[in-house]
Amino acid sequence: MGLATASVAAMNTARHSEKLIDVNVNLSRWPLRRVRYDDTAALVAMLRSLGVAKAWTGSFDALLHKDSSAVNTWLSGECRRHGHGLLVPFGSINPKSPDWEEDLRRCAEEHRMPGIRLHPNYHGYKLDDPDFVRLLKLAVERGLVVQLALLMEDERMMHPVLRVEVVDTGPLAHVVKQTPGLRLILLNALGKLHAQPLLNLIAAGEVYVEISMLEGVGGIANLLAQVPVNRVLLGSYAPLFYFESALLKLKESPLSEAHLKALRHENAQRLLGNHF
Amino acid sequence: MIEIWDLHCHLSGVTGNTPEGRLAKLLEFADRMGIARLCIFMGMEWSYDPSPEKIRQENDEVLRALRHFPDRVLGFVYLNPKHTQASLDELNRCVRDGPMVGVKLWVAQHCNAPELDPLIARATELKAVVFQHTWLKVTGNLPGESTPMELAELAARHPQATIICGHSGGDWERGLRAIRPHKNVYADLGGGDPTAGFTEVAVRELGPERVLYGSDVGGRSFASQLAKVIGADISESAKRLILGENLKRLLQPICKQKGIRL
Numbered sequence: 001m002g003l004a005t006a007s008v009a010a011m012n013t014a015r016h017s018e019k020l021i022d023v024n025v026n027l028s029r030w031p032l033r034r035v036r037y038d039d040t041a042a043l044v045a046m047l048r049s050l051g052v053a054k055a056w057t058g059s060f061d062a063l064l065h066k067d068s069s070a071v072n073t074w075l076s077g078e079c080r081r082h083g084h085g086l087l088v089p090f091g092s093i094n095p096k097s098p099d100w101e102e103d104l105r106r107c108a109e110e111h112r113m114p115g116i117r118l119h120p121n122y123h124g125y126k127l128d129d130p131d132f133v134r135l136l137k138l139a140v141e142r143g144l145v146v147q148l149a150l151l152m153e154d155e156r157m158m159h160p161v162l163r164v165e166v167v168d169t170g171p172l173a174h175v176v177k178q179t180p181g182l183r184l185i186l187l188n189a190l191g192k193l194h195a196q197p198l199l200n201l202i203a204a205g206e207v208y209v210e211i212s213m214l215e216g217v218g219g220i221a222n223l224l225a226q227v228p229v230n231r232v233l234l235g236s237y238a239p240l241f242y243f244e245s246a247l248l249k250l251k252e253s254p255l256s257e258a259h260l261k262a263l264r265h266e267n268a269q270r271l272l273g274n275h276f
Numbered sequence: 277m278i279e280i281w282d283l284h285c286h287l288s289g290v291t292g293n294t295p296e297g298r299l300a301k302l303l304e305f306a307d308r309m310g311i312a313r314l315c316i317f318m319g320m321e322w323s324y325d326p327s328p329e330k331i332r333q334e335n336d337e338v339l340r341a342l343r344h345f346p347d348r349v350l351g352f353v354y355l356n357p358k359h360t361q362a363s364l365d366e367l368n369r370c371v372r373d374g375p376m377v378g379v380k381l382w383v384a385q386h387c388n389a390p391e392l393d394p395l396i397a398r399a400t401e402l403k404a405v406v407f408q409h410t411w412l413k414v415t416g417n418l419p420g421e422s423t424p425m426e427l428a429e430l431a432a433r434h435p436q437a438t439i440i441c442g443h444s445g446g447d448w449e450r451g452l453r454a455i456r457p458h459k460n461v462y463a464d465l466g467g468g469d470p471t472a473g474f475t476e477v478a479v480r481e482l483g484p485e486r487v488l489y490g491s492d493v494g495g496r497s498f499a500s501q502l503a504k505v506i507g508a509d510i511s512e513s514a515k516r517l518i519l520g521e522n523l524k525r526l527l528q529p530i531c532k533q534k535g536i537r538l
Binding site for chain 1 (some may be wrong): 290301302305308309311406411412413414415447449468470471472473476493494495496497498499500502503504506507508509523
């Protein structure tokens with residue numbers, strides 16, 4: 001076994017005592033490419049083999065399908081059929097779609113989802129949109145965690161007919177302050193969101209970030225020098241990203257055992273509480 | 277045990293006030309990831325279109341850093357093809373007369389321009405490998421930023437040169453196709469997101485002998501870039517080649533000439 005391969009395997013040996021909660025996984029197919037684990041059973045097997053106990057899961061279908069109710073029903077069923085509870089579904093809501101409130105109700109009441117996932121740039125709204133603000137308030141009323149994806153791929157290499165802008169977080173801190181009780185996780189954010197704008201959002205309310213797009217050498221250590229550890233979550237963005245990226249980031253930075261536990265599972269577990 | 281060599285490292289994006297301080301910091305992280313050797317190029321602050329004086333300053337910073345870690349780090353000389361004679365002088369100073377083993381070309385000049393020819397010819401005489409940054413951006417390239425297709429033109433003019441396609445063009449599904457016919461061109465995996473499938477496609481289209489692990493630290497992490505190889509659905513022998521053996525093979529002639537032990 002090679003050195004680098006061994007380093008991943010060594011981390012895996014801790015999986016029984018140090019389970020991982022990955023808050024950024026997607027099912028179905030990336031619209032522009034087949035990827036290795038876009039089959040749910042294979043994805044579950046891979047995640048389990050690398051120590052993942054829970055994966056908070058959306059669907060790539062949510063980006064372009066107009067029938068979000070069908071997307072969420074399929075997602076819920078797929079999470080039930082595979083993994084014996086490993087996959088935790090986060091349904092998609094498009095607040096610019098007619099009668100989206102019913103989609104929200106179905107996510108909460110019928111599918112018993114603990115949260116929802118939003119894609120403002122694919123669904124065509126800004127973060128000061130009144131419908132978005134109202135969606136956040138209704139999510140709070142239903143006790144749902146909200147995941148907000150800032151981008152889904154590097155905008156430099158998007159397909160020329162499928163280009164979308166990175167979500168502008170400018171209005172978000174204000175919206176968060178106006179939405180007491182909101183629990184908001186920013187997905188795929190740390191490639192674009194840094195320094196004061198990031199700190200402003202973290203300070204605005206109960207806002208979390210995950211590490212899938214965190215870059216820079218010693219990235220997690222650098223992040224924790226600015227952001228409280230209890231606001232940082234493990235996210236892989238599998239299967240579009242190699243899952244090992246997230247795992248190896250935990251190794252690259254020198255982190256205390258307490259911080260590692262917080263990142264591996266404690267922070268996420270605290271967020272969903274009785275769903276575990 | 278796989279010996280990992282990182283093709284693509286920088287002194288920017290790292291904490292530290294001196295070149296050797298930054299390199300020491302990089303090596304701390306490299307040690308945590310089990311990386312044996314680093315190739316570094318460009319200085320502590322970059323310029324898209326550097327003057328001869330700026331090029332010399334950046335190369336001096338790399339030379340200074342190299343002196344502190346000669347057994348762990350190799351250097352590539354940074355050149356600007358717009359300043360042909362100054363670049364040839366710098367190539368001689370840093371490679372012929374100095375410890376460096378490769379050439380770095382960035383975004384000053386499109387790489388299919390004739391100004392590159394004397395630099396590539398001289399680098400080839402010296403057995404130095406040539407690393408050319410490339411990207412294919414739907415958002416638009418920088419004014420002098422090369423594409424993999426332009427690199428293919430350069431490679432066709434210099435079949436004896438050893439040329440590395442930096443970032444595999446970023447848009448790797450197109451970039452890898454552009455360099456595929458040119459056997460003297462190698463794919464650098466570094467610098468983009470750890471998108472699943474990149475390494476598998478590179479191995480499928482080029483063969484594992486033409487694929488090189490590089491990270492592009494400090495702007496990127498070792499972790500995300502190593503994951504492209506460790507997480508790929510390729511054989512263990514292919515991983516071994518990509519993580520170190522290929523780069524060692526490419527650098528062996530110039531290192532042997534210089535008495536650098538690999």
